[in-house]
Amino acid sequence: MAHSPTPGDGLSLLEAVERKTPIPSRLEMCIQCGSCGGSCPSAADMEHTPRAIFALLRAGMDESVLHSNTPWICVSCYQCMVRCPQEIPITDIMYAIKNIAIQRGAAHKEEAAFSATFAEMVESYGRSFELGLATRYYLKHHPLRLPGMAPLGMGMLARRRMDLKPTRIKDVDGLRDILQAAREMEAAQ
Amino acid sequence: MSAYLLYPGCSWDSSARAYALSTGAVCRELGLELRQLEDWNCCGATEYLSVDTVPAYALISRNLALAARQQNGAKTLTAPCSLCYLNLSKADYYLEENPSLNEKVNRALEAGGMHYQPGTLEIRHLLDILLNDVGLDTIRRHVTRPLNGLRVAPYLGCLLSRPDYRQRFSHPDQPHELDLLLKALGADVVDYPLKTQCCGGHMTQIGPNTAYELLRRLLHGAEQYKAHLIATVCPMCQLNLDAYQHDVNRHFGTRFATPVLYFTQLMGLAFGLEPKALGIGLELVGAREALAHIGVETPPPAQAPQRGRRRKKKSEGLPMPSMPEDDQS
Ligand code: SF4
Ligand code: SF4
Numbered sequence: 001m002a003h004s005p006t007p008g009d010g011l012s013l014l015e016a017v018e019r020k021t022p023i024p025s026r027l028e029m030c031i032q033c034g035s036c037g038g039s040c041p042s043a044a045d046m047e048h049t050p051r052a053i054f055a056l057l058r059a060g061m062d063e064s065v066l067h068s069n070t071p072w073i074c075v076s077c078y079q080c081m082v083r084c085p086q087e088i089p090i091t092d093i094m095y096a097i098k099n100i101a102i103q104r105g106a107a108h109k110e111e112a113a114f115s116a117t118f119a120e121m122v123e124s125y126g127r128s129f130e131l132g133l134a135t136r137y138y139l140k141h142h143p144l145r146l147p148g149m150a151p152l153g154m155g156m157l158a159r160r161r162m163d164l165k166p167t168r169i170k171d172v173d174g175l176r177d178i179l180q181a182a183r184e185m186e187a188a189q
Numbered sequence: 190m191s192a193y194l195l196y197p198g199c200s201w202d203s204s205a206r207a208y209a210l211s212t213g214a215v216c217r218e219l220g221l222e223l224r225q226l227e228d229w230n231c232c233g234a235t236e237y238l239s240v241d242t243v244p245a246y247a248l249i250s251r252n253l254a255l256a257a258r259q260q261n262g263a264k265t266l267t268a269p270c271s272l273c274y275l276n277l278s279k280a281d282y283y284l285e286e287n288p289s290l291n292e293k294v295n296r297a298l299e300a301g302g303m304h305y306q307p308g309t310l311e312i313r314h315l316l317d318i319l320l321n322d323v324g325l326d327t328i329r330r331h332v333t334r335p336l337n338g339l340r341v342a343p344y345l346g347c348l349l350s351r352p353d354y355r356q357r358f359s360h361p362d363q364p365h366e367l368d369l370l371l372k373a374l375g376a377d378v379v380d381y382p383l384k385t386q387c388c389g390g391h392m393t394q395i396g397p398n399t400a401y402e403l404l405r406r407l408l409h410g411a412e413q414y415k416a417h418l419i420a421t422v423c424p425m426c427q428l429n430l431d432a433y434q435h436d437v438n439r440h441f442g443t444r445f446a447t448p449v450l451y452f453t454q455l456m457g458l459a460f461g462l463e464p465k466a467l468g469i470g471l472e473l474v475g476a477r478e479a480l481a482h483i484g485v486e487t488p489p490p491a492q493a494p495q496r497g498r499r500r501k502k503k504s505e506g507l508p509m510p511s512m513p514e515d516d517q518s
Contacts, residue, residue: 078351118236174301181300
């Protein structure tokens, strides 16, 4: 079951999404009612509403889905998921599409970079580290936005609401072993 | 009362320090013991799930495995952050629903000498514990300074009541739990229709324009209902509404100045505790004026090392409002 597709394994995107979604995706049950897009707070900024994404997926228009900004604009609010009359786990499908877009090199670069930087932090320390994340991400991708962030950062620092140093968990080696094993499992089959 | 295991989350000792301080103070008053989980790791927020599936669930589940090991009689793992709460519940639920995922995650955990049997723990948010285990009667008994006259917008954000895998909350969009608790403190609770609308999550950093619009709606709604402040149950919501309020104002030319406090801070105030011990003053949009409505004197705001100018909340003038914490008072 649920095995993970790798870049060249020839799965259609629909199949790949079905396998990546942690519970049955039920995409074949979508009745195109549009309740998802209608309840989505960030739909206005999306290239395709969730409904349209599912129509494209079923029509085999994989490239349009993989390059759409939709899953990256999704704020994971689960509004669509509790409203969908067909109980389609929409938010989890958005995550699945992001995973596959990253694997197939089609991801929206900036957003994927933020996620990747976050993941790197977690793997180095076992904890997230706001200041390190923000500076590393902005330096690399939005150096011009950094000065604008300074007042916020200073306000946070003045209130000791931002750490200057990351915290590292004790068993960070054990955590890395777990994540490495998990990655192998993801790539296997 | 029995001990609960606490999964504090990465913001607990930094951006959510006010939440940690006030929770500690309130729990001491109530005799509620929260035992911090040892060597916990980040839950991955929404980012790790975006990158990869099995590793994301393994990352979350390492905490569940640790909690099961450190249980020592405690069945409940409580998370004060909505995102941590959701991720821990999500992993527990999906591991139970999907045997294949469970097997993979457990094989990964094995590489670190760990194991988790889904369903072993009850994963619950702090609000749920305070409301349902401690209970409103006990909370009412501890109130010595009722919050009468303080208009509070109860804001839960997305992830407590949605998707609510274990059906712990009363309604996905309009749950009443936070209202009940705040009313027990004597507050004038506003019927805030946006109480579970999204704060933007990490979009404040990745796609600010999308996030600012969501924040604008929330702040506008609170203002429409004449709320003196917004009460939150989540560090992410607090951070976005509080720390980015200045940017929202700059972006839209608005003048929002609505403080955003944790519900535990309001509990502490109602219990008559010292504002400073509750982390009052750590908010970027100062709560001084709002808390004056209940006669609470708050410590002077921490000085931000930037230009300071005294400016009244509603004063006319430059279109770019300075935030209350710029005051040097
Ligand atoms: S709400 Fe559900 S059934 Fe309706 S269009 Fe969206 S995914 Fe399809
Ligand atoms: S979870 Fe994502 S797609 Fe669904 S309503 Fe929220 S933002 Fe839109």
